[in-house]
Amino acid sequence: MYELTLTEQNKVDAQLERKLEWARTHQLEAEQLALDATRLLSCTADRLEDYRNQGFFKRCWYSLSGKNGDMQRANQHDLLAMQQYSWRYINLLNERNILLAHSMITVKNNLLTLAIKEEETRNEIKRMAEKVYDRFVALEDRMHEVEVSTNIHRWLLTLDTLDYDERYTPYFRLLRIVNDFILLKDGNWSPQELRYLQKAVKEAGLPWKQPISIMNFVVGLINEINGSGQKRFEDLLRCKNGIILPASFILENISTPTYASLFSIVDNYSKSSNIIEILAQQLNCSKDHALKRVILNIVVKQGVDIKAQIPLRDLAIELLSCTSVSRQLFALSENESADSATSNSIEFQSVISNNIxxxxxxxxxxxxxxxxxxxxxxxxxxxxxxxxxxxxxxxxxxxxxxxxxxxxxxxxxxxxxxxxxxxxxxxxxxxxxxxxxxxxxxxxxxxxxxxxxxxxxxxxxxxxxxxxxxxxxxxxxxxxxxxxxxxxxxxxxxxxxxxxxxxxxxxxxxxxxxxxxxxxxxxxxxxxxxxxxxxxxxxxxxxxxxxxxxxxxxxxxxxxxxxxxxxxxxxxxxxxxxxxxxxxxxxxxxxxxxxxxxxx
Incomplete structure (x- = not known):
């Protein structure tokens, strides 16, 4: 489906060249766009109307399609062209070693959880995921002597004394470990440091090699919230300054279903609690069962196979990566909002006030x-x-x-x-x-x-x-x-x-x-x-x-x-x-x- 002739590929690569140069100096936005590109691969023509106003589609349209026209006119042909551009963009990011180590694992996870009906396309995507992971292993071999952060090393040595296995249920424990890790170092992790995170998952008594599906993750997490309380769950998602990022911001900017589901749970558990209760009555089921159905339905509509499995240790890296990206993007948007009116006023007033x-x-x-x-x-x-x-x-x-x-x-x-x-x-x-x-x-x-x-x-x-x-x-x-x-x-x-x-x-x-x-x-x-x-x-x-x-x-x-x-x-x-x-x-x-x- 995504295969191109040599002539077509050269044309696409030439148009992507500037975007790849941009990616080298804009790692944050490049990682966001890489996740958007993987999400785009599962889009189908019959749901094109649903995608038009979603963040990932708009970013792909303006960044990868080579078009600057009205997105509302996008048709089936445009979607296929965008998917081909997305496919090459991911390939070239991987081949040219532009992706950071944690981004490689996250992109790999995203690819493996796409809901693709055609077997040939599924096999293509699986091979792509394997190529991305092979690149991670190769990067790890090249950087095996890079020094691990002293704070991370000390934390891992004393992890067993924190009694996380007694204080937290399994999925809460996973979130706590990820949150601890990002407080020790908030980005630019080496492959060896990511291995330390995986080892921490193991040391905390979690089945780190066990494959887990998004469905089981969501269901298990809601069960734990019912037992431990919503406040304790939300505390595990708080930034260093104590705030929880808005669910609307996460859903608009992060094209990773597992991470987005965390904030969908926060949003639906509180704001839509009464509606969930009404829905539960209509479905003749418990409130938590209705909530599970709502969250999983949101994920399915994103073109995700909720039964696809990835190892728990790789899920930990994905959550770490998305936490870092979302917090940086949010901080960036806050700064831009604060500065935009002033800077733009100065820029235009220099022309206006002088009557130039x-x-x-x-x-x-x-x-x-x-x-x-x-x-x-x-x-x-x-x-x-x-x-x-x-x-x-x-x-x-x-x-x-x-x-x-x-x-x-x-x-x-x-x-x-x-x-x-x-x-x-x-x-x-x-x-x-x-x-x-x-x-x-x-x-x-x-x-x-x-x-x-x-x-x-x-x-x-x-x-x-x-x-x-x-x-x-x-x-x-x-x-x-x-x-x-x-x-x-x-x-x-x-x-x-x-x-x-x-x-x-x-x-x-x-x-x-x-x-x-x-x-x-x-x-x-x-x-x-x-x-x-x-x-x-x-x-x-x-x-x-x-x-x-x-x-x-x-x-x-x-x-x-x-x-x-x-x-x-x-x-x-x-x-x-x-x-x-x-x-x-x-x-x-x-x-x-x-x-x-x-x-x-």
Whole structure:
């Protein structure tokens, strides 16, 4: 699948040459991109829409595809080309000894856990993983005389006196060892030092050679959290300054499923605890079992084989590597956020305050900076708009719940696609008008924005009406299936959710899982009244699954449409500034874009 002709390979290698030179001086970002490249290999064309706005895909698109165009237009051919570039990038990093020792093990682990259906491709990837590990062994042979950190050496000699085998359960113990190690030395480990980490895993009484799957790791870890407590688990993930990195940052920036699953557990164990409980009721299982299913489902959607196994000693190196990379990237992003507004202001004000007429090259540089910022700014604006839009729909649901006298027939009319789309349009108009008002104050009256405002709201209304119908219809189907399950007349959503004891508005904001799980909980509670329960329950569950899919599709369509519309609008404004050679406003515009990203 990734094989290239000699001519094609030479062409790809030539285009990657600058990226490889960059990698030699940007080890942190190069390692991040190497992990992104491995993740990209498992992407399939049928899920291309799911990947577009994910961090790893965006980084590969702009760094490896050789394209600078609109990522939203990426197609199946583009995906295959990106995978071929990724394949060669990993190969060349390995062949030219650019990867650090710990990165080699992490890349090897990532390759071995990819979910690839085609046997030939699986074999190719396995051979690649073996080549990466062989390079690690060769590096180890060359550097066997490099002195090991004295702190690491002393720590290993006294490890057995710390009684970790008594104080920590197995997976907690593994995390504690990794955390200790990174406090002793936070990066640039030699192969020999990584062997010391593996020896520490052994000395702590863990089965260091035993292969372990991501599934067993997640399941075992959640079991230990239930026994030892969430706080103790979170303490093992804290940085030196006491903070835990945000799960959203890890999932966006680290393309390693095992490490990302740690923070998915943190996020779902706390923030989504109530929803997990509701889901557990709907699935008729324990909360920890529902949490395991949620976390593993997140991992599977990343194109990972959760049953693939790697030795525990190599998992330790992977966790160490990802901990180091994530903390460095987070520190870098924090520093950039703090400095960007000031540095950019100085840079542009030197042109603006002196009324210097920009030459063609200077204008080109400003133009490039503006267009490079647009994708991230568009994502920020899109998120804000969708939050506003769905907030209005949530208010509608609250209003419905308070009106307990509403009959099922009224429900169908009240939740019609046209009614909801109208509310969505109002939310869009509200959000867009705020953007336009801010733009107008920044750009002045020279730039016409009204036409774009109408185009955005009209286009969104059409997309909303079209995409809403399947989801809203599916809710009615679920309610009907639930009524069949109870062998009773359809009851209103309000009474169902009231019986299950869940806030509908809160559930709605988190998608149909909250609403439908609440309905399911109430149906199950009244299961004494069920006739032909097994078949009816199967039908109900199938309807719930269908509704979940309809909701996902609706959100995907609306998110994509909003992104396209806002992107079109922002490109239009930027192009006007460039065409008019308006360096003053273009400079201020770029500062505003960067500040918007920083504030987010």
């Amino acid at each position: 007429q920009p030459d063609g090259h200077q204008m080109e540089q400003l133009s490039e900076q503006a267009f490079e910022l647009l994708p991230e700014v568009v994502n920020v604006i899109t998120d804000d708009i969708l939050a506003t839009v769905f907030g209005d729909v949530s208010n509608m649901i609250d209003e419905y719940v308070e009106n307990e006298e509403m009959e099922p027939e009224e429900f169908a009319s009240y939740f019609s696609a046209e009614h909801v789309a109208s509310l969505l349009e109002q939310g869009m108009e509200k959000a867009v008008s705020e953007i336009l008002e801010q733009m107008a104050s920044e750009l002045g009256e020279d730039y016409s924005l009204e036409v774009d405002s109408k185009y955005i709201t009209d286009s969104f209304r059409f997309a909303a009406t079209k995409s809403m119908k399947p989801y809203l219809n599916s809710i009615l189907v679920v309610e009907k299936a639930g009524a069949t399950f109870l062998n009773a007349q359809p009851s209103t959503l309000a009474s169902l959710t009231k019986g299950a004891g869940v806030g509908v508005a809160a559930a709605a904001l988190l998608g149909p899982v909250g609403i439908l799980a609440a309905m399911g909980a109430n149906y199950l509670h009244d299961s004494v009244r069920v006739k032909s329960a097994e078949n009816a329950l199967d039908e109900f569950n199938a309807c719930v699954e269908s509704s979940l899919n309809a909701y996902d599709q609706m959100v995907s369509v609306l998110s994509q449409k909003t992104t396209e519309l806002i992107n079109s609008f922002m490109v239009y404004i930027t192009q006007q500034l460039v065409n008019n050679h308006d360096v003053d406003k273009l400079g201020k515009f770029i500062i505003e874009l960067k500040e918007a990203i920083t504030e987010c």
